[in-house]
Amino acid sequence: MQEQTILSVRGLKIALGRKQIVHNLSFDIPAGSTLAVVGESGSGKSVTSLAVMGLLPEGLAKVEGSISLQGQELVSLTESEMRRVRGGKISMIFQEPMTSLNPVQRIGDQIGEAIAIHRGLKGHELRNAVLDMLRKVGIPDPERRIDNYPHTFSGGMRQRVMIAMALACSPALIIADEPTTALDVTVQAQILALLKDLQRETNTAVLFITHDMGVVAEVADRVLVMREGREVESGPVEQVFSSPQHAYTRVLIEAAPSVAGKLSPSKEPIETLPALPMTYQGDRPVLEVRDLSVRFAYRGGFLGRAIGQVHAVEKVSFAIGKGETLGLVGESGSGKSTIGKAIIDLVPRHGGEIVINGKTVNYGNSDSLAALRRDVQMIFQDPFGSLDSRQTIGSAIMEPMRVHGIVSGKELRERMEWLLDKVGLNPNRAGSLPHEFSGGQRQRICIARALAMSPKLIIADEAVSALDVAIKAQIIDLMMDLQHEFQVSYLFISHDMAAVERICDRVAVMYFGELVEIGRRDDVIGRPGHSYTQRLLSAIPITHPRQRHLREKEPGDMQPPRSPIKPIGFEAEQQSWGKMSEGHFIRRPVPSTVAGESISRKTA
Structure with missing residues (x-):
């Protein structure tokens, strides 16, 4: 039996003013399947999705061709007719959930609005329908969170709210426009798994727009590659990945990193050390960070008094040699960006020392600060x-x-x-x-x-994360060429493991404000010793659809994090370190007797 076609696009042409953006595009999406439209910025993929939703600027955009949803032609519909289609038959998940959600409206009201309009529910029935959607997308404690505002949710949880809104009226088609680009790899893996599970339950068709071929390998049934508004290649996902016909498709596939099936977790450390040795590559260290701690006041109560401290960074030490690149990786909230800001005096330090070229920085001295700002840029x-x-x-x-x-x-x-x-x-x-x-x-x-x-040192804080694959590769090549020419060192802060794998000599892993693993790139990425590093790396998208079965093999249990919120005056105990190999060290696990309840740095 032939599958029902949900969306059929034929000979689509889109012009904005005098400029032709999309040229003669055609594709179909059957029920229950996912079409991934891939391309760099300016390729026309997002404009195509906006044309399907009828959201292109009226009077400026000219749309020709056919866009048919379950047999209904959309191009000829008036705005009032399209409003009945949007939300009810087609829903959209946008890239940045914080700008897509109303900051002054409770999330329950925002989800409920579409349900009230398209399903006609009111009162208790409406609230119960919203609670049911929050449970489906995995929002914890939905009875309480239904009345919260968007800013109280983490990025991953806000994206779950957007998915709940998209699915609220059981649409025939969901358009997901770069829904995971701004998310960490672990949160991205959760969101992709959630979308696949919900699609299986509802048999919804999905138009998935992305520039990441690793994500395509995870979720797509078919692939459409676009460049400069034209289709350059299309076909079943396995066929496109196995034998790409166009050079541009091959560039996109090669740019996707993956360690799926390659991880060889290290065994027990060969030696226990009382402290982390200050290792680096090169003749001498350009930067030494010694026991750096950064804490922020945690306020509560009626008068907003400081009732505790957020231990954003806790006794972190590392060094970077001349001409070396150290990658600092971890999820959002792990403290990696705070370290970079603390070094250049953008956030206050609670304790520790920063040493540049053998001289300890005196942040209270104007001459010392001027020298820091000459030697360290961001x-x-x-x-x-x-x-x-x-x-x-x-x-x-x-x-x-x-x-x-x-x-x-x-x-x-x-x-x-x-x-x-x-x-x-x-x-x-x-x-x-x-x-x-x-x-x-x-x-x-x-x-x-x-x-x-x-x-002497450049701190690059997510410097390539927002760029397209091709542009990202150009910037990384440029940074590497300049490093070779000027012998500058980099502290490369990122959650993009493709960039880290390409540019870094050594890698340090942050977890809830603490450094948990550090070593040469190939050791940390290929033979991770800490359970968190293994979990972080296992969440990286796969590089071929045949590797999807590897997602079923979950890494071992991760050590529960300790709450970053501590009483005022609390001091953490010094942790011991395990030596995995030469230059490769992991922080010894915290004993379960002192491991506290997991409390996210962001309210989630």
């Missing part, structure tokens, strides 16, 4: 947010050199133009503003600005 995740929108890029690069008196006059502009050339940008564009550049180009500008001070 590249942030969002290049647009870290550039002044009203300042030309040439001025942004020259400003720190002028402030610190490194160069002046004609030499100042010459060095700025030389830096732009080094990062692959035309020096003639020095007078342009940040909005005139693409995301990848803006990140190149930030790299040029960081290099302007001739730093």
